[in-house]
Amino acid sequence: MEAYIAKYGYIxxxxxxxxxxxxxxxxxxxxxxxxxxxxxxxxxxAFLGTFAGDCTFFSIGRIxxxxxxxxxxxxxxxxxxxNKIIKKYxxxxxxxxxxxxxxxxxxxxLIGCTNVKLSKxxxxxxxxxxxxSILVSATGYVFGNVVYVFVSDIRKxxxxxxxxxxxxxxxxxxxxxxxxxxxxxxxxx
Numbered sequence: 356m357e358a359y360i361a362k363y364g365y366i367x368x369x370x371x372x373x374x375x376x377x378x379x380x381x382x383x384x385x386x387x388x389x390x391x392x393x394x395x396x397x398x399x400x401a402f403l404g405t406f407a408g409d410c411t412f413f414s415i416g417r418i419x420x421x422x423x424x425x426x427x428x429x430x431x432x433x434x435x436x437x438n439k440i441i442k443k444y445x446x447x448x449x450x451x452x453x454x455x456x457x458x459x460x461x462x463x464x465l466i467g468c469t470n471v472k473l474s475k476x477x478x479x480x481x482x483x484x485x486x487x488s489i490l491v492s493a494t495g496y497v498f499g500n501v502v503y504v505f506v507s508d509i510r511k512x513x514x515x516x517x518x519x520x521x522x523x524x525x526x527x528x529x530x531x532x533x534x535x536x537x538x539x540x541x542x543x544x
Contacts (some may be wrong), residue, residue, distance in 0.1 A: 360391045365400045372404030373411070377456065377491060378528050385520055386493020399487035405453060409480050412460050416467020424464060431450055441465060449479040453487040457535050460464040498524075 371379030383397035384451060415423060424430045436458060441448050451470065452462050466476065 356524050360386055365396055366393050368397060368400040369404035369407075372401050372488075375456070375459065376401065376405060376408075378524060380488065380491040381498065381524050381528075382521065384492040384497075385499040386495075387492070388496045388499025394492060395442070397495075398488045398492045400485050401492055403483040405488060406480060407457075409453065409463055409484065410477070412463035412518035413467040413476055413480075416464035417473075418467075420468050424461070424468075430461055430464070434465070438465065441469075443474035446471070446475070449476055450483050453480075453483040457532060495524075 361497045364383065366378050367384045368376075380397065383392055383401065384394065387394035387397050388394045424434060440455070440458075440462065444451070448462065449466060452459060452466070455462055
């Protein structure tokens with residue numbers, strides 16, 4: 356298991372953060388604490404994936420505009436909420452977009468459709484990608500401390516603890532996303 360995580364873990368973090376990424380970065384932080392990965396590399400790959408993904412969605416919005424949003428129902432359904440958020444928070448939304456779980460891509464597409472200057476977007480995106488990568492990785496790393504305390508010789512029990520960690524973090528993310536969806540419904544009404 357250790358060799359697999361060491362070989363593919365950073366690629367997984369990059370790919371996961373390109374789209375959403377909370378789960379992959381949290382796991383990267385946990386695995387760093389347990390000695391399977393390096394926390395600085397987790398943060399770096401999380402930053403690179405996050406930055407690349409955000410720039411990609413912004414560019415798609417810039418190039419293809421609203422045509423792509425109109426083409427897909429799941430994107431159209433998020434537009435009213437995203438528009439309310441952009442209208443309410445203005446340019447600040449560019450900074451906090453990385454912290455919006457579940458609607459990040461549509462907000463980035465919409466921001467790309469606006470007249471926001473590329474230089475402003477890139478500046479805010481570098482800052483929020485770095486901050487997000489550090490915070491989420493550190494959260495996983497701290498959670499790794501809890502796991503480490505409960506299991507004194509983690510390598511002896513890794514066939515049980517790693518799946519348990521994966522399942523536990525996934526369940527927590529699913530609960531969090533459910534709460535966010537419920538808030539979206541109440542905010543959208």
